[in-house]
Amino acid sequence: MTLLTSRPGRVAALLAAVALVASGCAKGEETAAAPSGSSTQGGQVVRTPAADAGAGCTLDAFGAQRFDLRSAVVGFSQSEKEANPFRIAETKSIKDEAAKLGIANLKVTNAQSQFSKQISDVQQLIAQGARLLVIAPLNSDGWEPVLQQAAAKKVPIITIDRKINAAPCKDYLTFIGSDFVEQGRRAADQMAKALGDKGKVAILLGAPGNNVTTERTSGFKDRIKEVAPDIEITFEQTGEFAREKGQQVTEQLIQSNPDIDGIYAENDEMALGAVTALKGAGKKAGDVQIVSIDGTRGAVQAIADGWLVAVVESNPRFGALAFETAQKFLDGAAIPEKVIISDREYDKANAESSLSEAY
Known part of the structure; x- marks a missing residue:
């Protein structure tokens, strides 16, 4: 596209x-x-x-x-x-x-x-x-x-x-x-494709109190149910749309859900924070499939480097x-x-x- x-x-x-x-x-x-x-x-x-x-x-x-x-x-x-x-x-x-x-x-x-x-x-x-x-x-x-x-x-x-x-x-x-609902749906399609329609996924939620977080979440969840019912969402926590918070939450995620297969980050900053956490835990590019939303240069570079699967632009x-x-x-x-x-x-x-x- x-x-x-x-x-x-x-x-x-x-x-x-x-x-x-x-x-x-x-x-x-x-x-x-x-x-x-x-x-x-x-x-x-x-x-x-x-x-x-x-x-x-x-x-x-x-x-x-x-x-x-x-x-x-x-x-x-x-x-x-x-x-x-x-x-x-x-x-x-x-x-x-x-x-x-x-x-x-x-x-x-x-x-x-x-x-x-x-x-x-x-x-x-x-x-x-x-x-x-x-x-x-x-x-x-x-x-x-x-x-x-x-x-x-x-x-x-x-x-x-x-x-x-x-x-x-x-x-x-x-x-x-x-259309934030549609962004979530498109991210779900990318996640389903990356995981072969099955696996465990975590969501790094955006900041509470605004329609972007609500709609990107509902779009993703509803679409996953439609196209990949064997994908299980096992973890959800706000990363407040911030890189540092995304890293902290992912560090907690790795401890509580070491077998996680995919991460849906509701913006690129949280996704890049997740990458830092995964690197710190000794993970390699591709061990966890990450899909995010925004389209920042850092996130697009992370796709080229193998750490992210896809990014839906905003x-x-x-x-x-x-x-x-x-x-x-x-x-x-x-x-x-x-x-x-x-x-x-x-x-x-x-x-x-x-x-x-x-x-």
């Missing part, structure tokens, strides 16, 4: 061709690279809109006033420390696209993985006069104080990567991100698509409540040749 990750030359050309996916995209739809009926926006492939697409959210329906993105205060709230390659690439994409579009008043905050700080960060952005907010939420719940303040000033909110549990076109404008380059969506909204177009992108996969067949495309 291939994904068009190069950035388009002109945003104006993209705006003419954009076809945003509507809410209600069917779960389980095959995510292929630039499939027929999909559109490429901001370097990300957006899935075909559902046939029952609703009207979407317009400027009038939201109650906002039109403004010029280039001169307005725009706030971006990052949730986690930028030690994780996903977050580094995500923030860089927002900053780069803002600079490209001439957005002079971009204000960027980082919550350092503290939810209370992210809430106060966004409240401060609103107090500083932000007309648009792009938020990468740490948690899905607990956003009521922010949503109330934003609604009072009719500030549209675009969430990226993770969802917030609130009402679209009322509390926020739209969510842009991957594309973090949201900058162009986020600002394209905002501009369409300001121009009067109807924006769906979800903009779902398609992600590629890396495996032994393409890891070395695709390394430069990873982040």
Whole structure:
């Protein structure tokens, strides 16, 4: 599979061709690279809109006033420390696209993985006069104080990567991100293939309290039951999406389940932590089959080195698509409540040749 990750030359050309996916995209739809009926926006492939697409959210329906993105205060709230390659690439994409579009008043905050700080960060952005907010939420719940303040000033909110549990076109404008259930299903397919449909598997769960962890877990488990009922999930523990925690949990796993056959890590950082733990325990590449999600360069290199079997990408380059969506909204177009992108996969067949495309 291939994904068009190069950035388009002109945003104006993209705006003419954009076809945003509507809410209600069917779960389980095959995510292929630039499939027929999909559109490429901001370097990300957006899935075909559902046939029952609703009207979407317009400027009038939201109650906002039109403004010029280039001169307005725009706030971006990052949730986690930028030690994780996903977050580094995500923030860089927002900053780069803002600079490209001439957005002079971009204000960027980082919550350092503290939810209370992210809430106060966004409240401060609103107090500083932000007309648009792009938020990468740490948690899905607990956003009521922010949503109330934003609604009072009719500030549209675009969430990226993770969802917030609130009402679209009322509390926020739209969510842009991957189909996390489908990511889990695709990881399960890779695990079943690697294990020959039987064996014992551990899950390194992501951080609790957000939809990414919940959906990647349910997608994996449900798919394993469908395609490989002889695979037994014998261990589950959160690694909090962190490399160090993934290593610690895997060290515990090796002690309690020395006969483990596979590890499903819900992001690459935990997978790489697991590799460190396996090496420390004297394991060799291939002794334990590891499948993860993200698509970082370190994980793709680990496939080439034999330590990982496959990685399902979760594309973090949201900058162009986020600002394209905002501009369409300001121009009067109807924006769906979800903009779902398609992600590629890396495996032994393409890891070395695709390394430069990873982040």
